[in-house]
Amino acid sequence: MTDISATKEPQQEKIEKPRPIKKVCFIVAKSTIDSAYAAMVMANGARMEGIDVEMFFTFFGLDVINKSKMTNLHVATVGNPSMPIPTMLGGLPGMEALVSNQMKKEMERLDLPPVDEFMEMIHLSGGKIWACKLAMDMFKLEEKDLVEYLDGVLTVGDFYQRAAGEGTQIIFI
Amino acid sequence: MEKVIAGKTINVNEEGYLLDFDQWDKSIAEQIAIEEGIGELTDRHWAVVTWLQEQEKNKVALTIRKLGKSGVTDIKEFYALFPGGPLKKATKIAGIKKPVGCI
Numbered sequence: 640m641t642d643i644s645a646t647k648e649p650q651q652e653k654i655e656k657p658r659p660i661k662k663v664c665f666i667v668a669k670s671t672i673d674s675a676y677a678a679m680v681m682a683n684g685a686r687m688e689g690i691d692v693e694m695f696f697t698f699f700g701l702d703v704i705n706k707s708k709m710t711n712l713h714v715a716t717v718g719n720p721s722m723p724i725p726t727m728l729g730g731l732p733g734m735e736a737l738v739s740n741q742m743k744k745e746m747e748r749l750d751l752p753p754v755d756e757f758m759e760m761i762h763l764s765g766g767k768i769w770a771c772k773l774a775m776d777m778f779k780l781e782e783k784d785l786v787e788y789l790d791g792v793l794t795v796g797d798f799y800q801r802a803a804g805e806g807t808q809i810i811f812i
Numbered sequence: 813m814e815k816v817i818a819g820k821t822i823n824v825n826e827e828g829y830l831l832d833f834d835q836w837d838k839s840i841a842e843q844i845a846i847e848e849g850i851g852e853l854t855d856r857h858w859a860v861v862t863w864l865q866e867q868e869k870n871k872v873a874l875t876i877r878k879l880g881k882s883g884v885t886d887i888k889e890f891y892a893l894f895p896g897g898p899l900k901k902a903t904k905i906a907g908i909k910k911p912v913g914c915i
Contacts, residue, residue, distance in 0.1 A: 680914060680915060683876075683915060684914055684915070686891070687876065687897060687898070687899055687900070688897050688900070689895070689896035689897035689900075749915075750873075750875055750877060750878070750915065751915060752877055752915075756877075760876065760877065760880065760887055763880075763886070763887040763888045763891070764876070764887055764888075764891050765891055
């Protein structure tokens with residue numbers, strides 16, 4: 640029989656103050672409006688709390704920092720169980736744009752900035768913006784296609800090195 | 813709870829935000845700035861603090877976006893002036909409520 644009490648942490652460690660989060664690294668792999676805003680709100684919120692931020696954009700997530708696409712992101716109206724319309728209707732031409740515009744109006748009402756402004760805010764607040772090398776090669780993208788304030792193009796290994804340090808969290812969106 | 817700031821007894825909440833703006837004065841702002849690691853307040857700091865107080869008086873919900881568009885400062889400078897949580901620290905120094913929004 641195993642002695643459970645021996646594996647318990649000493650009482651003293653339990654009352655130790657929790658160590659604060661120092662850095663949050665976001666991996667953004669999707670480009671739907673909801674994914675983009677989830678990442679941007681969390682990243683901006685971290686900077687507001689004095690937490691360092693690194694954002695790594697990969698696969699379709701690259702659209703969020705692609706100058707020609709970032710202002711025209713969409714909601715997925717098909718294959719999205721939270722959509723209050725039937726999937727068959729969601730597939731009709733123009734439906735994605737219609738629903739996306741509705742959502743953008745609602746966001747403006749809440750003073751949520753549009754994607755291009757929000758990304759720039761994160762950059763100006765000191766957040767680092769990175770693009771994934773592999774995904775850029777795959778989509779035949781060049782740095783000039785992406786936002787001017789891009790901090791660089793990284794391999795996965797580079798990204799993990801940037802995530803080094805105590806108090807770092809990695810979030811996949 | 814009560815706290816002595818710059819030699820005066822001030823009502824603050826558990827996070828150190830003033831509960832009564834009438835108790836605020838510049839010496840209190842300067843003392844809080846030192847406690848928050850901001851150091852000595854310059855004209856640039858005061859411009860932001862004054863703007864925040866005006867917004868609070870007009871009951872405007874404070875966001876960094878609004879401050880960036882205010883013409884008083886820009887987002888980059890705001891983060892540089894109040895490093896480590898600018899809106900939280902600047903509102904505390906200004907003697908007003910901590911903003912509750914997520915953006």
